[in-house]
Amino acid sequence: MKRAVVALTGLLICAVSHAAAAADSALPDWSGWWTNAPPVTEEWLRQLPPLSDRARASWENRFVVNGDLDPMRYCRPLSFTGYSGGFEGALEFLFTPGRVTMTSEDGRIRRIYTDGRAIPANQDASANGTSVGHWEGQALIVVTTHLDPENAYPNSNQGTLQIGRGARITERITLRDAETLVFDIETIAPAVLSGPDRRTRIYKRMQKSMAQELSFCARNDRSVDADGRQRFDMTPPADLPPPPRKP
Amino acid sequence: MTKFLSRCVLFACLVTTAVAHHSYAMFDGERVMTITGTLAKIEWKNPHVFLWVYVPNAQTAGGFDLYAFENGSTNVLARRGWSKDVIPEGERVTVEFWPLRDGRKGGHLKQLTRSGGITMQGAGGPRGLDGTDPARQLKERAP
Numbered sequence: 405m406k407r408a409v410v411a412l413t414g415l416l417i418c419a420v421s422h423a424a425a426a427a428d429s430a431l432p433d434w435s436g437w438w439t440n441a442p443p444v445t446e447e448w449l450r451q452l453p454p455l456s457d458r459a460r461a462s463w464e465n466r467f468v469v470n471g472d473l474d475p476m477r478y479c480r481p482l483s484f485t486g487y488s489g490g491f492e493g494a495l496e497f498l499f500t501p502g503r504v505t506m507t508s509e510d511g512r513i514r515r516i517y518t519d520g521r522a523i524p525a526n527q528d529a530s531a532n533g534t535s536v537g538h539w540e541g542q543a544l545i546v547v548t549t550h551l552d553p554e555n556a557y558p559n560s561n562q563g564t565l566q567i568g569r570g571a572r573i574t575e576r577i578t579l580r581d582a583e584t585l586v587f588d589i590e591t592i593a594p595a596v597l598s599g600p601d602r603r604t605r606i607y608k609r610m611q612k613s614m615a616q617e618l619s620f621c622a623r624n625d626r627s628v629d630a631d632g633r634q635r636f637d638m639t640p641p642a643d644l645p646p647p648p649r650k651p
Numbered sequence: 652m653t654k655f656l657s658r659c660v661l662f663a664c665l666v667t668t669a670v671a672h673h674s675y676a677m678f679d680g681e682r683v684m685t686i687t688g689t690l691a692k693i694e695w696k697n698p699h700v701f702l703w704v705y706v707p708n709a710q711t712a713g714g715f716d717l718y719a720f721e722n723g724s725t726n727v728l729a730r731r732g733w734s735k736d737v738i739p740e741g742e743r744v745t746v747e748f749w750p751l752r753d754g755r756k757g758g759h760l761k762q763l764t765r766s767g768g769i770t771m772q773g774a775g776g777p778r779g780l781d782g783t784d785p786a787r788q789l790k791e792r793a794p
Contacts, residue, residue, distance in 0.1 A: 638756075647713055
């Protein structure tokens with residue numbers, strides 16, 4: 405009897421493993437790095453978000469009053485407000501059983517649970533929020549909630565507006581062709597938007613590209629001080645070659 | 652009209668925030684200057700690559716001025732054909748740039764032309780991704 409139970413358990417484990425492997429093998433090929441095209445600015449030019457009057461006034465006023473927009477943004481934790489790569493970062497996907505992990509070259513990590521779990525009602529807010537997803541054929545549907553209300557909107561590493569409470573972002577991600585990944589994004593953010601903002605973002609696969617870390621930290625920036633004030637540091641690098649002989 | 656201006660301001664904000672890790676207020680986006688000199692060094696680092704160029708000036712003791720040019724981030728530039736050693740030190744280059752408002756010798760690189768005539772686009776700067784005026788772009792596209 406004991407042997408039979410062990411054998412049956414083994415068979416069950418094998419069956420589950422095979423099922424998981426089969427499910428994984430059915431997943432689309434999203435390997436490599438993906439960069440957005442066209443630039444997000446172009447996208448926004450074509451389709452501005454339905455900002456509430458208050459948000460629009462705040463944004464415009466901030467731009468007029470403070471030319472530096474938000475001096476404290478440097479080295480702030482990266483956060484998600486609808487653009488997984490920020491405004492210019494490339495993306496990468498990692499598939500593991502029951503989860504998709506999305507990273508960007510600037511170090512953002514989004515953990516998307518695809519094992520059927522629900523988001524706990526008492527989940528804490530966080531910079532990248534909490535994401536659950538499911539596959540509809542070859543399309544990944546992702547719902548993200550519990551975003552930190554102080555997340556900068558629309559750009560995650562630049563201070564403009566704050567996304568506020570109650571934000572919910574739904575993404576449908578699918579291949580248009582082997583080299584083109586399409587994000588259909590719906591953003592509901594009652595604090596800044598008068599209605600849902602729906603837009604499509606296109607990413608292109610970067611052929612043979614290796615990841616290169618991208619850091620926005622002010623520590624290395626000749627253009628700002630560590631406290632965020634602007635400068636333009638013209639101290640030559642220590643290893644600057646000497647000038648050519650006098651002409 | 653109000654709506655149009657509002658869209659201009661919004662887009663200007665976006666262009667600025669899209670590619671800047673700081674504002675570009677220190678650069679004069681209304682003027683493009685050009686210098687020719689020898690490349691001293693490409694300082695290849697994030698968030699901004701810097702280029703250093705010796706420009707002949709008979710009025711100075713050493714016979715050269717040292718210019719500093721801010722450029723985009725390594726990743727964005729790499730996607731435009733740049734690398735840390737794409738141009739050998741000592742090569743003659745011509746740089747178009749938006750100058751610093753304070754008059755120092757430098758600015759934000761707009762475009763560089765190598766000695767062989769190859770042109771390389773910079774990234775970022777006070778005029779947006781492609782160096783054009785975002786307000787004018789918007790106006791041209793307005794229905």
